[in-house]
Amino acid sequence: MTSRRLFCTAIAAMGLLVATASRAEERFITVASTTSTEQSGLFKHLLPAFVKASGIQVRVVALGTGQALDMARRGDADVVFVHDKAAEEKFVAEGYGVKRQEVMYNDFIVVGPTSDPARAAGKDILEGLRRIESAKAPFVSRGDKSGTHAAERRYWKAAGVDLDKARGPWYRDTGSGMGPALNTASSMNAYILADRGTWLSFKNRGGLGIVVEGDTKLFNQYGVILVNPAKHPHVKQADGQKFIDWIVSAAGQQAIAEYKIGGEQLFFPNAKR
Amino acid sequence: MNEFNEPLITAWQLVAGGDARLADIVLLSLRVSVAATLIACVAGMPIGALLAVGRFPGRRALIVLFNGLMGLPPVVVGLLVYLLLSRAGPLGQFGLLFSPIAMVIAQAVLVTPIVAALTRQVIADEWTEYREQLRSLGASRTRAAATLLWDGRFSLSTSALAGFGRAIAEVGAVMIVGGNIDGVTRVMTTTIALETSKGDLPLALALGFILITVVLVINAVAFALRGWAEKHWG
Amino acid sequence: MSAAWLAIEGLSLTEGGTCIIDDVSLRLAAKRTVVLGPNGAGKSTLLRLIHGLLHPSTGSLRWPQPLTQAMVFQRPIMLRTTVLANVVYGLKLKGYAAAECERRGRQALARVGLEALEQRPARLLSGGEQQRVALARAWALEPELLILDEPTASLDPASSREVERIIKAIADSGARILMTTHNLGQAHRLAEEIVFIDNARIAEQALVAEFFSKPRTAAAQDFLREETP
Numbered sequence: 115m116t117s118r119r120l121f122c123t124a125i126a127a128m129g130l131l132v133a134t135a136s137r138a139e140e141r142f143i144t145v146a147s148t149t150s151t152e153q154s155g156l157f158k159h160l161l162p163a164f165v166k167a168s169g170i171q172v173r174v175v176a177l178g179t180g181q182a183l184d185m186a187r188r189g190d191a192d193v194v195f196v197h198d199k200a201a202e203e204k205f206v207a208e209g210y211g212v213k214r215q216e217v218m219y220n221d222f223i224v225v226g227p228t229s230d231p232a233r234a235a236g237k238d239i240l241e242g243l244r245r246i247e248s249a250k251a252p253f254v255s256r257g258d259k260s261g262t263h264a265a266e267r268r269y270w271k272a273a274g275v276d277l278d279k280a281r282g283p284w285y286r287d288t289g290s291g292m293g294p295a296l297n298t299a300s301s302m303n304a305y306i307l308a309d310r311g312t313w314l315s316f317k318n319r320g321g322l323g324i325v326v327e328g329d330t331k332l333f334n335q336y337g338v339i340l341v342n343p344a345k346h347p348h349v350k351q352a353d354g355q356k357f358i359d360w361i362v363s364a365a366g367q368q369a370i371a372e373y374k375i376g377g378e379q380l381f382f383p384n385a386k387r
Numbered sequence: 388m389n390e391f392n393e394p395l396i397t398a399w400q401l402v403a404g405g406d407a408r409l410a411d412i413v414l415l416s417l418r419v420s421v422a423a424t425l426i427a428c429v430a431g432m433p434i435g436a437l438l439a440v441g442r443f444p445g446r447r448a449l450i451v452l453f454n455g456l457m458g459l460p461p462v463v464v465g466l467l468v469y470l471l472l473s474r475a476g477p478l479g480q481f482g483l484l485f486s487p488i489a490m491v492i493a494q495a496v497l498v499t500p501i502v503a504a505l506t507r508q509v510i511a512d513e514w515t516e517y518r519e520q521l522r523s524l525g526a527s528r529t530r531a532a533a534t535l536l537w538d539g540r541f542s543l544s545t546s547a548l549a550g551f552g553r554a555i556a557e558v559g560a561v562m563i564v565g566g567n568i569d570g571v572t573r574v575m576t577t578t579i580a581l582e583t584s585k586g587d588l589p590l591a592l593a594l595g596f597i598l599i600t601v602v603l604v605i606n607a608v609a610f611a612l613r614g615w616a617e618k619h620w621g
Numbered sequence: 622m623s624a625a626w627l628a629i630e631g632l633s634l635t636e637g638g639t640c641i642i643d644d645v646s647l648r649l650a651a652k653r654t655v656v657l658g659p660n661g662a663g664k665s666t667l668l669r670l671i672h673g674l675l676h677p678s679t680g681s682l683r684w685p686q687p688l689t690q691a692m693v694f695q696r697p698i699m700l701r702t703t704v705l706a707n708v709v710y711g712l713k714l715k716g717y718a719a720a721e722c723e724r725r726g727r728q729a730l731a732r733v734g735l736e737a738l739e740q741r742p743a744r745l746l747s748g749g750e751q752q753r754v755a756l757a758r759a760w761a762l763e764p765e766l767l768i769l770d771e772p773t774a775s776l777d778p779a780s781s782r783e784v785e786r787i788i789k790a791i792a793d794s795g796a797r798i799l800m801t802t803h804n805l806g807q808a809h810r811l812a813e814e815i816v817f818i819d820n821a822r823i824a825e826q827a828l829v830a831e832f833f834s835k836p837r838t839a840a841a842q843d844f845l846r847e848e849t850p
Binding site for chain 1: 474
């Protein structure tokens, strides 16, 4: 019988250890954001300053822009922080968000094989895309309802390329986040539209380098929105609003500007006060 | 081969240096999977034992069901638990989504059928051996189930370890219901997924080696336990 | 001969087309009954039907007074726990308090001479010792009927004799004994009455001296001739 008692005590002790080790109730908000923002490392740099100023923890769930907005529609987030103006405005118009405020912008770049078989290099995104399409050079798309993917589709359209007609084995739709898509492009030696932030932190470049950059069309605007408590009463309205107020404030905007990778600034604050 | 040397050195440096972030991730993985396995055992072992010794309509169908549920894809479990715990879902008012508790729930759902099915097998074998004697002594079916659960404790520990191994190695369920939040719901498997997608392969490989070590240790313990039990209890 | 403690009428058991017990009618009145018969005749099955482990296809068992029973099998079945815990298992099921269980258990172990081994893991004991533990377990329940299915078949001669001694002691303490065996000497030593089964039927029932010296049926005669060394 003693061995049975020992056994039960051991199990109980394990259970207790597991239970008590759980985090004590802390004050936090849930922010739905995008994988590219998370993977750029911005939040790691930004959030500690906010936590210090407010005492509110920020739990970032990183998904594609479309998924982040869907998550917020379901009420599983307090704040959204994404980069797709059209989708964001629709979100607010539908009544799920209170107000859209601009926070910062970064830019997209086209990354591709340094040998540049399609001769796409330069400052013109639309021309670059046209050349990639006519050369039928391998191109990797995220295909995941993300802000980046939405932007990519806009550029193709603006370049006059009908993707449905032009689609072929050269256009690789992966349905994945920025990092995995870059991995795929790297192993296939393909062109890909990426945000500068993810590219700068990306370590598996293979034979890829920046091919197109600097076109003003490539600027990527970020917006922040409080999820509407009228639709989801449990939303942490006060704390969520504190986060938004901070991020558009001088302190927040400066923290954004200070974030650099390899000495290069990634995000350019442009909140209107 | 150089592809493997660098991450090996990185891994060793992280482990030997007692990297705090690494320790947090490993500890969270263990806490979640141990808790989930405990719940799975509490729920699954009695079910398995009753399926083995019981006699009631639908028993065979239930056995087939649990055997089948052993193969539940973790992502599917993750999706179902997500829909349950989402604010828009039936259990949304508890606000459990994207927390370690959600991960424990998802893994418990995943592992319970495994523990139940394995327990059923163990107890069924025991029942074949003990059935006549236990019935002769006057044990009811439920009493017999309880007796056999204790008697088969060593084989059942192996079943529990198998369940734990499955829990700690899965990524689909915890990714979806946990959200892979830095410092809150990031476990070994989801970190490996994240670091790989960032192209930070050395760190991912380092975590991978640690995870493999955990799994190997579990199996070694299970093996040693069987030997010890045989020698000391027959 | 005292009054019958069990009347069996027209008992049959058929399974999957095979008739294992065929129309058995029997009056059991002796204090010590041994069932003999060739392999596959149905001895073990008959015992299990009487104990209630199997249910007959037809026929009935009439108990003038219901008897508390215990059964010991050819292979001793021990739980993965101590000797004492095994012995008290049946007592626990009956609802005795823990202290009372231990007292009765120790008493039973002392009677079979194994009190020194009470804390040992039961499965690590020798075959003979385990069978003695099984007997202690049965004895602790103070059964009015003790059924044994070839209790010494897997044991060496020394252990067999020890087991026989215990069976006699249990019988002396008031329990009825019903057992099967392949060991004719053992049957001779232990039985008051022999029931001989052949081919799923009762072939002969007689007092032990009569059965061995003057078997009436040809089947019994053949059996004795073959089994006697």
